[in-house]
Amino acid sequence: MSHFRLVAASLLLGTGLAGCASSGPAAPTTAATTTTPTAAATPDPKGVGLDVADLDRSVSPCDDFYEFSGGNWLKTNQIPSYATSWGPRNLLGLRTQATLKQILEEAAANRNAAPGSNLQKVGDFYAAAMDTAAIEKAGIAPLKPELARIAALKTRAQLPALLAYEQDLGTGAFFRSGVQVDEKNTTRYVVQFDQGGLTMGDRDYYLKDDARTQKVRAAYQAYMQQLFGLLGDSPAAAQRNAATVERLEKRLAQASRSRVELRDPQANYNQMALAAAAQRYPAVQLPKLLADMQLSKAQEIIVGQPAFFDEVNALLKTEPLADLQTYMRWHLVRSLAATLPAAFVDASFRYNQVLTGARQQTTRWKRAQAATDATLGEAFGQLYVEKAFPPAAKQKALEMLANIKASMAEHIQTNTWMSAPTKAEALKKLNALRVKIGYPDKWKDYSALPISRESYAKNVLAARHWESRREAARFGGPVDHTEWGMTPPTINAYYNPPLNEIVFPAGYLQPPFFDPNADDAVNYGAIGGVMGHEMTHGFDDQGRQYDAAGNLRDWWTPQDAAEFTKRAAIVARQYDAFSPLDSVHVNGKLTLGENLADFAGLTIVHAALEKQLAQRYGNGPRPKFDGFTPEQRFFLSWAQLRRQNIRPEALRQQIQTDPHSPGQYRTIGPIMNMPQFQAAFGCKEGDKMTRTAADRAVIW
Known part of the structure; x- marks a missing residue:
């Protein structure tokens, strides 16, 4: 990605x-x-748009304008059990979701849409995401070819092909890479590598030791053990594998820049000739990696955080292959948990409860709607614009x-x-x-992306591969504005x-x-x-x-x-x-x-x-x-x-x-x-x- x-x-x-x-x-x-x-040409304003009943006039605007402007609203609008915060954007979101739901349900009900059309793909994707009976019946079958690919790793020479494949799948393992606009020559695209590989999202969750952080880490360990168990590991093996993943992620966290440090764009721009980068990071095997990512034309790369990749190089060189496989297996299943049976989804939610304080899961159709937007955003978006966005606006x-x-x-x-x-x-x-x-x-052209009603997980995997190939194809061409x-x-x-x-x-x-x-x-x-x-x-x-x-x-x-x-x-x-x-x-x-x-x-x-x-x-x-x-x-x-x-x-x-x-x-x-x-x-x-x-x- x-x-x-x-x-x-x-x-x-x-x-x-x-x-x-x-x-x-x-x-x-x-x-x-x-x-x-x-x-003279502008009509008189109608004086609408403010919710004056929401004001708390017992508070002076010069004392606390936040409370004055909306104190009554804050008192009367409690956070729904499925949300972690609540504000006007959420209320607008409810109205927008109602429109999107209508579009999706009509598309899913239409079995006569032209094959390959946006309407067919949007309808089939949503229908597959909503077909919980088929998802439960399939179990982890859609993941078995991907799990087998990881299990087939026998030598370090095979690592580049597997790393490239995991990058294409967007599993989040080890680091992030992709084609983007060159920030110092914005007429061209470059290949950039950035730090990543952390499930908990922020390095401090691995490095701090306060009570709140310990609680999050405990929930994370439980989450990993549950998912490894659902993949068929024994309780003892699941516990060992969870410890392995956390150990590797902690290594990456210790080498990661903080979020404040990442705000320095100059520090995140480190251009390297491919030969020099390959010499510095031999275990990554960059020439082979790029070739497998269909980016063999690249003769230089941008490395966002060089010291982080020093650690990635050391990790790939020294960690047992079995541990690297465990780590990649985890990131594969974690990244696709939402497409799998309810036991996977529920385990993911229990972890997020601790992280965010959410009380209950969002309803299935809202999650499926968000997934359709994330996967087929512009195909779905065309249907939305036709229905909801007037030119006058x-x-x-x-x-x-x-x-x-x-x-x-x-x-x-x-x-x-x-x-x-x-x-x-x-x-x-x-x-x-x-x-x-x-x-x-x-609009994006989705004609090369196959979407069917067979499997939610397979649709997501296909879309990730398609997007990676689409991005790789941009390399060497003009920047698309x-x-x-x-x-x-x-x-x-x-x-x-x-x-x-x-x-x-x-x-x-x-x-x-x-x-x-x-x-x-x-x-x-x-x-x-x-x-x-x-x-x-x-x-x-x-x-x-x-x-x-x-x-x-x-x-x-x-x-x-x-x-x-x-x-x-x-x-x-x-x-x-x-x-x-x-x-x-x-x-x-x-x-x-x-x-x-x-x-x-x-x-x-x-x-x-x-x-x-x-x-x-x-x-x-x-x-x-x-x-x-x-x-x-x-x-x-x-x-x-x-x-x-x-x-x-x-x-x-x-x-x-x-x-x-x-x-x-x-x-x-x-x-x-x-x-x-x-x-x-x-x-x-x-x-x-x-x-x-x-x-x-x-x-x-």
Whole structure:
């Protein structure tokens, strides 16, 4: 699996409202050529979109804006037993899922769909995923050829072929590899290798020894023993095999970079000639590995974390083949547990209960729907767009983006601490920003992917092989700027640094995030805040390291770079001080990019709204709705979309692994620095929502 796909997938599972993905030269954006409607041509706002009943008016907005904006909602919207957190995005998700369920059930019921069509493949995939009787009857039979392939390993000379096969299957064993855009020459693709191989996802679960971590590790050991037992191992053998897997994964964890260290794109870019890499990592047998991955043309590779691969090399060289087989066997079955009988699914859920605090499993059809989206996302997405995404929504979103982009340009031009040369490069990058709205202009072609009703597991295996072959075929060709890292129904968005693009799937462009009937203040505070967030990711502590063409190149003067770093450090310290649980603090360095994007995005979107209001009302009075001014409604809209109830276990996991801060700090963190907020609500020096001038962060 490629680096890009893995990052994109992680966004789909994250708790944040937006994120970055990684993976070309830029062209003028669609938004750049869109004209903004005049005030006379714009209808009067209807004053809808805010849930004023959700406010807790017993709390002062200047004391705790998170509670003021949504305290009643937080009290009355408990987390469902199948969820680990609950917020507006979940509510939108329920509505979207109902539409998707209808599409899937109609497709599954249609036995006359043209063979090979998207409708046939989507219908057959969903039907196979829902056929629990067939899944129980098949047992582990669909995995037996894959298990036999691992069992057939006899010599280390056979390792490259098996490693390549496991990479194609996306089992997650040992490391991640794939074809992605070259971050220092975005006109071409490169082969990249990155650290991986850890089931528990984060190295600290293997290295820390506090009570919480010990509890997670115990659940993980039980999970492994259960799955090995289901594969036919005796209890004693299952226990030994679980210990072997954890021992090998701990070796990999000790060599892994931390999540904060992984935020340095320069450190993750280590170009090596294939001959030099093969000499450094002889046990990996890179020439053979690449040939088996159908990438024999590659004469150089990018190694994300060289020291990690030193350990992979040592592990492949010194560990008994039987232990390597046990490790690969585990990763195979773990990665496909959801496609197997209920005993496998239930064991996986019991482990995740400890990790996230979930009370019960999501219903079968929702899991099957998510799997269809993950496997046949654009085939499924075409059916969704035809049913649920009106062209008018796309046009309105483009108009808003054009206004926000113009505001960002003004903030760059009027910036007081940035020099003229750096400003010129920043404007060049902004003007080159690509915008994707709703759905791809060019859809993926699934014609070579066989999907039937025979077996859920076989369908997933076939799809993984197909995707790996599709990605390998890109190598040596021109960079494809039409590709998307999210599917159309996804309720999320992302900025992609090497392609210098922002992407907003159709699923996000719905109420309450985007409502054509809402007044400007609400839309700018909601989806506008997301648009500003994604746009300013191009200028956060990571994104700013990429130029207008998406190349990883330092275009800042040393003085400007130092000033930016100093100002960003203030934001990091502010978030370090936030503590949602006893002895648990937000990691200001891990969350810095997302926090900067929240803060900068909200600042430029507020200015875009002010310009829109000036066009509409001139110097005249600005109407109140529900007793609130447009400026107040803007901040309330921002806050109401970030309210969230979350289980303590899930909150701890988020703080440890997620680059997004918890919802309450995404709400108040930026506005505490904004005089615009203080002016809107009449907050004064000394109020909790007001930072002093000395403590205030100012970026744009």
